[in-house]
Amino acid sequence: AIDSVRAQTRADWQLVVVDNGNSDAIASIVDRYRDDPRIVLLRQDNKGYCGGVAAATAAATGEFISVFDSDDLLEPSFVERVADVVDSVPGVAAIGCDAELFYDPEHLRPPEDYFRSIGRKSLPSPNHSAGVMELMDEGVPGYTGAVRRDVWELLDGYSPAETGVEPDVVLWLRMAARGLDIRILADKLVRFRQRPHSESRDPGKIRDFEHRLQKSFIAGGLESGLTHQQIADTGMLRRLRYQQALRCAREAFLTGQPELSRRCARMAFDQRHTLRATLVLAGLQLSPTLLAAVR
Numbered sequence: 001a002i003d004s005v006r007a008q009t010r011a012d013w014q015l016v017v018v019d020n021g022n023s024d025a026i027a028s029i030v031d032r033y034r035d036d037p038r039i040v041l042l043r044q045d046n047k048g049y050c051g052g053v054a055a056a057t058a059a060a061t062g063e064f065i066s067v068f069d070s071d072d073l074l075e076p077s078f079v080e081r082v083a084d085v086v087d088s089v090p091g092v093a094a095i096g097c098d099a100e101l102f103y104d105p106e107h108l109r110p111p112e113d114y115f116r117s118i119g120r121k122s123l124p125s126p127n128h129s130a131g132v133m134e135l136m137d138e139g140v141p142g143y144t145g146a147v148r149r150d151v152w153e154l155l156d157g158y159s160p161a162e163t164g165v166e167p168d169v170v171l172w173l174r175m176a177a178r179g180l181d182i183r184i185l186a187d188k189l190v191r192f193r194q195r196p197h198s199e200s201r202d203p204g205k206i207r208d209f210e211h212r213l214q215k216s217f218i219a220g221g222l223e224s225g226l227t228h229q230q231i232a233d234t235g236m237l238r239r240l241r242y243q244q245a246l247r248c249a250r251e252a253f254l255t256g257q258p259e260l261s262r263r264c265a266r267m268a269f270d271q272r273h274t275l276r277a278t279l280v281l282a283g284l285q286l287s288p289t290l291l292a293a294v295r
Helices: 002-006 024-031 048-059 078-088 132-138 149-154 167-177 206-223 228-232 235-254 258-271 275-286 288-294
Strands: 015-020 039-044 094-103 146-148 182-194
Touching: 002 015, 015 024, 015 048, 024 039, 039 048, 078 094, 078 182, 094 167, 132 167, 132 206, 132 235, 146 149, 167 182, 167 206, 206 228, 206 235, 228 235, 235 258, 235 275, 235 288, 258 275, 275 288
Parallel strands: 015 039, 094 182
Antiparallel strands: 094 146
16 A cells, blocks of 8 residues: 555655554554655554544645555556646545455455446546535545545544444535535546455445445435435435345345345335346246246
8 A cells, every 4th residue: 555655656745654553563564664754654542443534634734635545555646637636626625536446366356446336327527526416326436535635624524423424425425515626537546455344345234334325425415405305316325225125135035035025126126127126026026936046
């Protein structure tokens, strides 16, 4: 991760590394770069993810804040491409981008596009500001974007008033709700490492993760003045509820609850008329035995 920052094609960056738990191993790694004054190490007791981000942003001296996790990678042109937008759009509040979701080789899974994974239908363009409805329908950029410092401080960064939400999602939506200038690049400038047991992938954790996502979008929609019904009709809420309903149908089917499985499949179909939902619903209604055999 550190090497990917040092490989940037534009050199005016600062990297604040938070050793969130006083790990001698982390301090030893960062010490290898002590000759680079742009790299700063902070050591503190473990204050959780948001506490680590807060410590980093408080120590950072740049005009823009970019959150970057320790197991991810930046493409060499990240800083240059973001800075191009900063230089060409006076007063821009934030810049987001697409990303590549990648797995370690032993997991034998191909990489995915981040925007495609969240169901984005159209390519973003940095030539216009992304408004609330675009983010509610198409989803928000990944957490590694760039937010102007005064905007970060105005909105309390990763310390939203709401609890049980995804702080990066809430921050993007709150910026849009206030009509701030958000630009989104179609370039995949970040590589987010995926792990089978991460909250967004582990079957045992994904339900809670998606609940926090829904709560985040609802909070952002309400702050924008949308009604509950308008929020429920947005693309991201429909996709999240579709995924949850299909998972419910599958789990009920596998545990011998055909009626519950049919109800959940119907809920998925009501949210999105996809071929998958249609086939599952038809299979459950016409021949559960055949559906089990196909599976």
